[in-house]
Amino acid sequence: MKLVKDIELGDPSSNKQNFIGLKLNLLCCRYWLLDLWDCHDMVFPFWRLYWNKNAGGELIHQNKVYTMTPNCLYIIPPFTSFSSHYTKNHRYNDGIHVSGKHLTNDYIEKEYEDNHLIHFFVHFNLGVPFDNVYPGVFKIELTDYLEDRLHYLIERLKIENKDFKLTFNLKLHAFIKESLTNIGPELWKVINMDERVLKVIRYIEINIEQKLSNPKMAEIANMAPNSFARLFKEEMNITIQNFIQNRKMAKACDIFEQTNDSIEEVSFKLGFSDRYHFSRVFKSVIGLTPATYRSGRYT
Template sequence: MDNHVLLTNYLSNLKVDLFMADYNLCGRDWRDLDYTPDYSKFYFICDGEGWLKIGDREYYPKPGQLFLMPEGVNQSYSCISDQPFEKYWCHFSAKVGDINLFNMIELSHVCREVDPHVIQEIFSSLTSHMKSDKVYAHLLAKSKLMELFSYFIMNIDVDEITFKNLSSIEKLTKILTYIDAHIERNITIHELAEIAYMHPNYFIRLFKQQIGVPPIQYITRKKITKAKELLRSTQRSVGEIAHDLGFSDLYYFSKQFKKNVGQSPSEFRQGTVVLK
């Protein structure tokens, strides 16, 4: 297991909240220096010229580029000519559990190789939903923000993503590997905390902060994923599968399966082709 697995867990538990979004022509007085926002931003440059500084890196964005400006990072921006930016933009938060995603990982600030028609369509829908008074509009706008964030991740080099708090990440990577290798056992918090050399209460807090869900919930999800695999690929009974995955109570297994999958184990099996 490598950091790709940890990144997958972060992103699968990502929660976003959209605050503002619009399309506008920046004025010639568009300028702010050395401020640290408590929200993150996406800029999609459509035309014009300008200057951005994110942390200690300076950029002169070109039309067609998508920029990420993370929460909690010192920033500056200004107009630099008689042709200021025309841009789509949005302000948002991105968290895993209660932790700002950008306190956990450092991403590239710019996604240069994008299809401008795709980004423009996403932003156009996003801003339209934000301005709508429909009761479901903000939900649709958030879904477009998730689509935009996914597109950004898809089009950067994930191997260049920097993980912060490496000592904690190394411990969690070891824990996730252990869970995968022993998923058919009844894994306890105590044994996981011992592997991480932590007090169980501190371990639970750290796991939830970094992964987004408590360890028992994560283990249950992994067991259900394994159960789905076994229901598809074997003819073992539901009771046998539950027992082999450490569930002593068939009713509890079925309840957890339906909670995570939306179907009972038997209904799920009937909807799949069993390999013989």
């Protein structure tokens, strides 16, 4: 048998096709009984997908209250500032206060619906540039397809909460991607981003541990610093330095999730001179101290 290498990808057509590279990275997926969900001014560098089986959950973004219902999913892009409540047990008006436990088949869900929020959530990233879309809270009505996938996921999570099989991973990927297709086109303006800005964003991702100056970024884009700064702000709706700061904090969160590195080690990895400066920036961007974030006391 002869291995054919000459025809591009084995495609007999000369018609070039352009696909969008989407890198879905799952961070966590859980099914919980919550009795407390008082979280205020949270800002995280990853996507969040929420669904509650029963009433009582609220999300607040820019003074707008989203009353969560069982027939809808709620999707929150990275770097969106929002708050959450479980209305039947709302105690705190600031800070992050969460109390709950993993829901398994040992629990009869109906017995907990009156005094607990039955809560499914997923945290994930999509990769550059799709983790830098405009902030907001997006309400998605459950279709029959999504409801079927959701039922499978929560039933599996009640059995296995750690070592997921391939089928679960594939169905979770399909569930997230199908959910995202229901968000309006205004969210995805980054697809048509100026190539010079995209080139700089890719450079930032690869060199996130370095000190990244405006002149250096402008040089990569082959533009004058002031002109590039204006272009970047127009394209991304954020200044270049605030974007770099956000991406460094996103990388810090990823390191905290994936390793046991100390706060000092993470701060030096990301080009900070000391942990105190790093901690101040982390708190200003994420809304939590690095130590609180590492503890995982949020959902």
